[in-house]
Amino acid sequence: MANEKLNNKFHWGFALILVSIFQVLTGTVAINLNGFNSTLFAIYAGYILLEWFYFFAASTFFRQNNFELEIIGFLFSGIGLTNVATIGSDYALKQAAAIVLGLCLFIAMLAVMRRTDVVMKLRMPVAFAAVALLIANLALAKYNNGALNWITIGSFSVQPSEFVKIAFIFVGAASLDKLQTARSITKYLIFSFGCVGALFLMKDFGAALIFFFTFVIIAFMRSGDVRTIALVCVAALLGAIMIIYFKPHVAARFKAYRHIWEMINDSGMQQTRTLIYSASGGLLGLGIGKGELRNVVFASTDLAFGMICEEWGMLVALMIVITYACILLYAIKVARNTRSAFYAITACAAAGLLLFQTSLNIFGVTDILPFTGVTLPFISRGGSSVISSWGMLALIKSADIRTYPKLSKTILPDHPLYPPNVMIGKRAKRKVYIPSVDETPVRVKRSSADIPVGKRASASSSDIPVSRKRTTSSSAKDVPISRKRTTNGGKGR
Amino acid sequence: MRNTTRRAFVLYFVILAFFCGLGYMMFGFYTNGAEWTSNLVNQHIYNNGEISSAGTVYDRNGVKLVYSENGVRVYNENKTIRKAMLHAVGDNSSFIATGVQYVYSAKLSGYDFVNGVYNLKKYNRGNDINLTLDAEVCKTAYNAFDGRKGTIAVYNYKTGEMICMVSTPTYDPQNKPSDIDDDDDKYEGVYLNRFVSGLYTPGSIFKIVTAISAIENIPDIYSQTFECTGEYATGDGKVICNGVHGTVNFEQALNHSCNSAFANIAIQLGREKLMQTAGELGFNTKEDMDQITVSKSVFDVSKANNVDLGWAGIGQYTTMVSPYHMLTLMGAIANDGVATKPYFVKNMVYPNEKVEEIGKTEVNKTIKLSPEIAKQMQKLLRSNVVNYYSDSTFPNLQMCGKTGTAEVEGGTHAWFVGFSQREDTPYAVVCVVEKSGSGLTVAGSVVNKVMQKICN
Numbered sequence: 001m002a003n004e005k006l007n008n009k010f011h012w013g014f015a016l017i018l019v020s021i022f023q024v025l026t027g028t029v030a031i032n033l034n035g036f037n038s039t040l041f042a043i044y045a046g047y048i049l050l051e052w053f054y055f056f057a058a059s060t061f062f063r064q065n066n067f068e069l070e071i072i073g074f075l076f077s078g079i080g081l082t083n084v085a086t087i088g089s090d091y092a093l094k095q096a097a098a099i100v101l102g103l104c105l106f107i108a109m110l111a112v113m114r115r116t117d118v119v120m121k122l123r124m125p126v127a128f129a130a131v132a133l134l135i136a137n138l139a140l141a142k143y144n145n146g147a148l149n150w151i152t153i154g155s156f157s158v159q160p161s162e163f164v165k166i167a168f169i170f171v172g173a174a175s176l177d178k179l180q181t182a183r184s185i186t187k188y189l190i191f192s193f194g195c196v197g198a199l200f201l202m203k204d205f206g207a208a209l210i211f212f213f214t215f216v217i218i219a220f221m222r223s224g225d226v227r228t229i230a231l232v233c234v235a236a237l238l239g240a241i242m243i244i245y246f247k248p249h250v251a252a253r254f255k256a257y258r259h260i261w262e263m264i265n266d267s268g269m270q271q272t273r274t275l276i277y278s279a280s281g282g283l284l285g286l287g288i289g290k291g292e293l294r295n296v297v298f299a300s301t302d303l304a305f306g307m308i309c310e311e312w313g314m315l316v317a318l319m320i321v322i323t324y325a326c327i328l329l330y331a332i333k334v335a336r337n338t339r340s341a342f343y344a345i346t347a348c349a350a351a352g353l354l355l356f357q358t359s360l361n362i363f364g365v366t367d368i369l370p371f372t373g374v375t376l377p378f379i380s381r382g383g384s385s386v387i388s389s390w391g392m393l394a395l396i397k398s399a400d401i402r403t404y405p406k407l408s409k410t411i412l413p414d415h416p417l418y419p420p421n422v423m424i425g426k427r428a429k430r431k432v433y434i435p436s437v438d439e440t441p442v443r444v445k446r447s448s449a450d451i452p453v454g455k456r457a458s459a460s461s462s463d464i465p466v467s468r469k470r471t472t473s474s475s476a477k478d479v480p481i482s483r484k485r486t487t488n489g490g491k492g493r
Numbered sequence: 494m495r496n497t498t499r500r501a502f503v504l505y506f507v508i509l510a511f512f513c514g515l516g517y518m519m520f521g522f523y524t525n526g527a528e529w530t531s532n533l534v535n536q537h538i539y540n541n542g543e544i545s546s547a548g549t550v551y552d553r554n555g556v557k558l559v560y561s562e563n564g565v566r567v568y569n570e571n572k573t574i575r576k577a578m579l580h581a582v583g584d585n586s587s588f589i590a591t592g593v594q595y596v597y598s599a600k601l602s603g604y605d606f607v608n609g610v611y612n613l614k615k616y617n618r619g620n621d622i623n624l625t626l627d628a629e630v631c632k633t634a635y636n637a638f639d640g641r642k643g644t645i646a647v648y649n650y651k652t653g654e655m656i657c658m659v660s661t662p663t664y665d666p667q668n669k670p671s672d673i674d675d676d677d678d679k680y681e682g683v684y685l686n687r688f689v690s691g692l693y694t695p696g697s698i699f700k701i702v703t704a705i706s707a708i709e710n711i712p713d714i715y716s717q718t719f720e721c722t723g724e725y726a727t728g729d730g731k732v733i734c735n736g737v738h739g740t741v742n743f744e745q746a747l748n749h750s751c752n753s754a755f756a757n758i759a760i761q762l763g764r765e766k767l768m769q770t771a772g773e774l775g776f777n778t779k780e781d782m783d784q785i786t787v788s789k790s791v792f793d794v795s796k797a798n799n800v801d802l803g804w805a806g807i808g809q810y811t812t813m814v815s816p817y818h819m820l821t822l823m824g825a826i827a828n829d830g831v832a833t834k835p836y837f838v839k840n841m842v843y844p845n846e847k848v849e850e851i852g853k854t855e856v857n858k859t860i861k862l863s864p865e866i867a868k869q870m871q872k873l874l875r876s877n878v879v880n881y882y883s884d885s886t887f888p889n890l891q892m893c894g895k896t897g898t899a900e901v902e903g904g905t906h907a908w909f910v911g912f913s914q915r916e917d918t919p920y921a922v923v924c925v926v927e928k929s930g931s932g933l934t935v936a937g938s939v940v941n942k943v944m945q946k947i948c949n
Contacts, residue, residue, distance in 0.1 A: 221500045264534065276535050279526035282609025290614060292536040310609075314522065321515065325508050332501045341497040348501050359511055366518050 012067040016055055019071060020048050023078045026288060030085040030092075033289045039089040043096045047081065054103065066402040068330060069393045072323060076378035077102070077386065079320065083307055084381045086289040087300050091381060098383035102390030109166075109391060113398035114407065116340065123174035127191055130167035133160040134198040141202065148202035161199055161207045162388035165353065168195055168211055169395055172218040173345035188219075200243075205253070206360055206372030212236060213356045217349050222341065257370040270296060274306035274365040278314065285313030300381040302373050305362045320379065324358045327351050327396065334400040339407075347399035350392040526606055527599035533587060537610045538602045540564060543585040544594055547601035548619035550582055552628040553656075553839070558582050559594070559666075561618065568667045574628045575667055577635035580660040580686035581626055581837060584669070588684045591785045593622055593838060597851075600841050612844055621842040625654040625852060630946050634659040637942040641935075643906075643926040644687035644816050645943060648835040650824035650912060650921045653854045655837040656947055660687040688820075689787045692813040693925055696899025697750045697932065698908045699808025701822070702792075704747055704873065706770035707758045708866050714743050719754035721746075730800035732756035732807070735898075747873050748881040750896070752807045759806020764794045767806065773861040774825075775818055775832070780859075783836060783851065788815040808897060816923045819910050823921040825860050826874065827893070827912035830867040832860035874911065882933055887941050890948060891915045894922075894940075896932030904928030907935035918948040 027044040031037050051074050058064040077099045085092035112118055137160040141148040150157045168191075175188050192215045199208035220229050244251040253267075260268030260275075277293035280286070291310040293299050299307055308317040331351035335344035354377050361376045363369040375382055377389040397403050533542045549560035558578050559568045566585055568575045583592015594601065603612040603619030613619045634645045638661045647657040662683045664670055673680050685691065707714045721738035724731045734752040738745075746754035759767060771777070776792040791813045794805045804810045817835065825832035836852035843849070874893035878884060882896070894911020907929050912921035922944060924936045 217504070220503060221497055224496055224500050264532075272529075272532070273534070275521075275525075276529045276532050277537075279522055279529040280535060280537050280604070280610045282526075282605065282611060283607045284609070284611065286609060286611055286614055295536070314519075318515070318519075325511055328504055328508055332504055335501055336498045338498075344497050344501070348504055352504055352507060355507060355511055359514060363514050363518065366521070368514055368518055368521075 012055070012059070012065065012071070015067070015071050016051060016074070019075050019078070020051065022075065023048055023082075026079070026082045027085075029288045030082045033086055037089055040085050040092055043081070043085070043089075043092050047078065047096055047099065050100065050103070063405045064403070065405075066397070066400055069327070069397050072327065073102075073106075073378065073390060073393050076320065076323075076389075079308070079312075080304070080379040080381070080386065082288065083304060083311075083379065084300055086311075087294060087381075091300070094383060095381060095386065098386040099390075101383070102387040105387055106390040106394045106397075109394035110398055110403065113343075113346075113394065114404050116342065119170075119174055119342065123171050126167045127171040127175075130164045130171065131191070131194055131198075133164055134195060136160070138198060138201055149199070149204040149207065156383070159382070159384035161202070161204060162384035163391075164195060165207075165210070165214075165388055166391040166395065168192070168214060169218070169346055169349045169353065169392075172215065173222075173342050173349065203250075203253075205250075206364075206374035209360065209372065210353060210357050210374065214349050214353045217352045218345055221345050221348060254370040258367065260367050268367075270298065270303055271365055271367045271371055274303050274309075275367070278306050278309035278317075278366075281310035281313060283314045285309070285311050285316065287311060298373075301375060302361075302380070303365055304376045304380040306365055308379065321358055321362055324355045324377070328355045331396050331399070334396070337401055338399040339401065343399035346395045350395035354389070354392050523606055526609075527604050530604045530610060531598035531602060537613060538598065542587075544587070544598070546613055546617060546619070547594065547598065548603065548621040548842075550593055550601075551621065551623045552578070553623070553625050553654075554627060554629075556628045558624070558628065564617075568665075569628065571632070572665055572667075573632045573635060575665050576663045577631040577659050578626070578628055579663045579666055580688070581624060581631075581658055582666070584666045584684075589686065590684075591686045591689050593624070596784050597622055597838065597841075600851075603844065616844055618844060620844070622851075623839045623842065625656070625837050625839045626658055627656050627947070630657045630943060631659050633946040634939070634943045635661065635663070637939040638926065641926050641929050642681065642687075643924070643929070643936075644691060645922070645924040645939060646688045646816060646820050646835070647920050647922045647943060647947060648820060648824065648833075649919055650828045650833055651854075651919045653824075653833040653836050653852070654839070655835050656920065657943055658686075658688050658837055660685070660691075687925075688816045688923075689782060689785055690815075691925075692788045692791075692815055693906055693908075693927075694899040694901050695808040695812055695814040695819070696897035696906065696908055697752075697808055698819065698895050698897035698910050699812060699814070700747060700750060700755050700806075701826075701870065701874070701895055701910070702771055702774055702776075703755050703759055703762070703767065703806045704743075705774065705862070705866055705870060706762050706767050707743070708869055709770060710762055710766045711758070714758070716742075718742050719746055719751065719757055721751050721753040723753075725753035725756045725803060727756070727760060727799040727803050729798045732800060732803040744873060744876055745880075747895075748877050755807045756803030759802050760799055762806075764797060764802060767802070768792065768794055774822055775857065775860040776814075778859045780815075780818065780821075780857070782817065782834070783838060787817045790814045790818040808899060816925055820921055820923040821857055821860060823910050823912050823923065825857075825862045826867050826870045827914070827919070827921050828867075830862040830864040832857040832862070871914070875914065878911075882937065886933070886937055887944065889915075890918070890941075890944055892944070896937060898930075898932045901928070905930065907932045909933070909936035909940045911940070913944065913948065915948070918944075920944065920947060 023044065031040045031044065054070070055067065081092060081095050081099065084095045112122065137149065137151055140151050149159055149161050151160060171191060172188055196208050196211050199211060216229060216233065256263045256267035256271065260271040262268070264272045273293055273296045277291060281291065288311050291307055293303060293306050293310050296303060305317060308320065328351040331347040335347045338344050338347065357374055357377055360369060360372055360374045364371040375385040378386060531538065533539050538544060538546055544566055545564045546561050550558045552558055557569060559566055559582050569578070580589060580592060583589045583594035587595045589595060601619045601622060602610050604610050634657050642661050644660040645657060646655060648655040662680050664673055664683060673683060718740050720740055721734055723737040724733050732752055735750065738749050738751045741749060741751055741754055771792040776790045779789050780787040793811065794802055797805055797810065801810055805812060820835055821832050834855045834857050838851045840851055841849045871893055874895055878887065878892045878894055891914040892911050893914055894909060897908030899906040899908060905928065907926040909924045909932055913919070922940050924940045926935045926939060929935045
């Protein structure tokens with residue numbers, strides 16, 4: 001076991017070494033782009049040190065050994081930082097500060113999410129805080145590029161909707177624990193409607209779409225009620241059609257969609273430039289800082305994908321966006337073996353949100369979907385966006401049973417992912433059940449001994465997660481997954 | 494709990510949809526990348542809408558027609574060559590949509606899907622393009638036009654290589670005149686390459702088409718005689734002739750370009766036969782010269798009465814022809830019925846010296862001309878020069894040809910179409926000089942100057 005632990009720790013350390021090498025290489029280019037820039041040097045040195053400090057602290061003091069999401073977060077934040085640093089060191093400073101704040105939020109959220117009872121207590125305050133934030137936004141914001149979604153405090157601009165995203169998933173997953181009861185669904189519906197409505201009033205249609213998509217995921221995962229979901233979707237579609245019909249200026253914002261080349265210097269400017277310069281970059285890119293898209297308005301926020309395509313190459317850009325799909329796959333996988341429905345929903349909703357937002361961004365700037373001006377998580381310049389992206393990672397990671405090793409040990413000694421100091425991929429491979437040659441694999445008559453170790457049920461009551469004990473319902477539905485996988489467990493009831 | 498996690502399967506559809514979108518996006522980049530990259534707003538290639546960084550364009554003898562130096566396009570040092578080659582090379586601002594700098598901008602910029610425009614940025618040069626045109630010949634042709642408008646083109650009817658392609662009016666792309674966009678007659682249609690984009694009333698050169706139709710459809714055409722009294726009366730009116738030719742046979746009628754005889758022949762043929770032949774010779778068919786779209790020659794007598802048909806038979810009426818099409822038709826006659834397509838972009842050279850052929854010998858399949866009729870037409874067109882225009886007009890060339898003097902509002906277009914029969918100079922030529930006088934004296938002399946420059 002000790003050997004294995006060391007071995008696995010080395011894996012994550014090795015991954016972080018690769019990330020650091022990548023950041024040293026790309027950072028060197030950014031630092032020396034216009035002569036040596038000592039501010040940028042300090043930022044990069046600090047950032048890489050921070051990564052290693054986090055890694056050592058988390059693996060030593062908190063026995064963490066699942067660093068998938070942090071590695072991705074560090075890598076992407078670093079790419080975003082470099083992209084921003086080539087534009088200006090003051091931007092880089094803000095971006096680096098946002099990454100640090102994001103990491104703090106990540107750690108804080110992991111601590112909160114550890115305790116299901118705390119989560120349940122927090123959901124109403126969080127919901128109210130979210131609504132208050134949006135109302136404050138509506139009251140205080142001034143028009144900024146056609147949308148009202150910014151609050152300016154001193155020299156900092158904050159985009160409250162980015163933080164409300166986290167609250168939206170948190171509240172949604174927590175209060176939908178029993179969607180069947182009319183009251184809880186009504187409350188959440190009101191909350192969702194309030195959020196989406198406020199975003200509409202702010203003319204932040206991209207964020208409104210993201211919230212709606214997330215709502216659909218949460219509602220479906222909890223209720224599985226296709227009819228209700230379909231009804232909600234149709235209602236939303238009708239609403240959208242009515243808005244476009246009665247408020248033509250809303251439709252006018254999307255008039256360039258599929259007509260960008262006719263409005264090349266008008267409302268199709270950002271999209272056409274993205275296509276032109278991404279194509280100019282080719283698969284391999286022109287080199288960091290060598291692009292022309294950076295001179296287009298809002299390049300580093302809205303068009304970060306195009307900048308990456310042009311300067312880093314389409315292959316790098318593709319790898320980044322495909323990684324978001326991988327995060328969602330990871331979330332689906334950890335959701336299968338997590339402590340309760342709450343964690344399964346938060347992980348899937350947060351990862352789904354990240355992928356949906358990525359799609360809106362990259363397909364928006366390439367004119368495959370209407371251009372809504374949402375950010376590319378981690379990569380786009382913008383503090384709120386980066387911090388909120390780290391929050392999403394925390395929502396996903398909290399669902400991973402290995403995140404809370406002590407907790408898992410007490411409640412899930414026979415959990416498929418126990419002991420937690422094992423990488424998911426390796427574990428799955430090792431635990432696959434292969435019958436020996438002379439054994440006749442008759443599935444019906446399979447005895448408990450034939451069942452793969454990882455899926456074996458435990459009769460002990462400690463199998464039931466903490467959260468289950470706190471809820472009143474004890475229907476068969478909510479028995480943890482590990483038990484339901486046994487051959488006779490489900491049928492016997 | 495189990496249901497919750499099982500329902501996560503919908504997220505696989507989200508992932509699937511995402512990958513479909515990615516595939517669609519990459520397909521878009523793959524298929525349209527070259528077009529997008531060569532957009533005028535691309536600052537890698539253009540500077541304020543003017544082409545700045547791109548490869549070099551050479552003529553057939555390696556003369557640099559245009560190249561980039563320090564982000565500026567520099568044209569040939571000779572002003573006349575710059576003006577003569579303008580429509581082939583194109584301008585900085587892509588006003589000339591048929592020029593190489595516009596049509597092949599993605600190739601000149603060195604764009605490819607894998608590297609984008611990296612080579613252009615790194616070496617400050619894209620791919621080079623070699624033309625088949627001869628700058629010195631074009632210069633001679635430009636001088637021969639002497640300020641008149643029109644176009645001349647010469648190509649090798651065996652290989653398709655163009656030697657000369659000049660369109661006037663033109664201007665110096667290095668020092669673009671400031672009054673060029675004034676609504677002035679001087680620069681009428683200056684951005685058009687009249688060879689590919691021009692459409693003209695053909696006048697008597699259309700008699701070649703009528704003659705081919707007559708040989709195909711009237712068995713005794715060579716034994717017929719025609720009376721020319723200076724006009725030819727049809728049921729609906731008269732067709733006026735350019736002279737009083739008396740009694741002429743078919744060959745003499747073509748020699749003298751007798752309108753009376755050809756109006757008679759057109760009416761004998763009838764609408765359907767004449768339209769069928771015109772269609773077989775490539776009228777009413779869209780053509781492309783590689784990536785350049787060529788204006789379509791139009792011939793339609795379906796609603797013509799007899800006198801209109803008579804006029805149509807001698808190339809007046811509503812008929813319009815493109816010089817490109819006429820050159821190809823000459824090539825078909827000269828090359829025993831095989832219509833070789835003209836091209837003027839030879840190949841592209843990558844920075845690593847790799848050569849990609851662009852222009853190649855191709856046959857225009859829409860032009861259907863039997864070898865026998867082509868040979869008969871060669872004899873008739875040779876007879877034109879020998880018996881009427883005189884070989885001294887085109888010394889040492891064994892020219893075959895037909896002149897045309899097309900009547901249009903405000904003057905007459907002088908036409909000459911023909912080819913040299915000499916084995917070592919297999920060149921066909923088309924020349925039209927707008928509103929300038931008669932075919933032989935005006936267009937004939939321009940053609941002779943150019944052909945002498947090429948052949949001797």
